[in-house]
Amino acid sequence: MRLLHTMLRVGDLDRSIKFYTEVLGMRLLRRHDYPEGKFTLAFIGYQDESAGAVIELTHNWGMDSYEMGNAFGHIALAVPDAYRACDEIRARGGKVVREAGPMKHGTTVIAFVEDPDGYKIELIQHA
Numbered sequence: 001m002r003l004l005h006t007m008l009r010v011g012d013l014d015r016s017i018k019f020y021t022e023v024l025g026m027r028l029l030r031r032h033d034y035p036e037g038k039f040t041l042a043f044i045g046y047q048d049e050s051a052g053a054v055i056e057l058t059h060n061w062g063m064d065s066y067e068m069g070n071a072f073g074h075i076a077l078a079v080p081d082a083y084r085a086c087d088e089i090r091a092r093g094g095k096v097v098r099e100a101g102p103m104k105h106g107t108t109v110i111a112f113v114e115d116p117d118g119y120k121i122e123l124i125q126h127a
Helices: 014-022 082-091
Strands: 003-007 027-033 040-044 055-061 076-081 096-104 109-114 120-125
Touching: 014 027, 014 040, 014 055, 076 082, 082 096, 082 109, 082 120, 096 120
Parallel strands: 003 055, 076 120
Antiparallel strands: 027 040, 040 055, 096 109, 109 120
């Protein structure tokens, strides 16, 4: 077995694709409309689906937003320099909600950014 993807429901698919591709540097891997089901799926990631896990963005037609539940935590991305990543994300229009710095109860450098739907993305500095 292997992890394939994580699915997020989004209110504006084009806005979300733009954030993940232009702000976080992922690629749109595939996108497909399902008219009978009234939804669209878009798969995004840093590598092809055959090589690693990706994110499935699901847009249910007619839904502009969702209530953020309290069970989902965040998506984590490895970055070589969390401070620089925050600067770059901010420069591309992204929202940094926790600046880069050591985690509260440790020494690992982390930061958090937020996507257009309010999902948190943790940046973990890996040298």
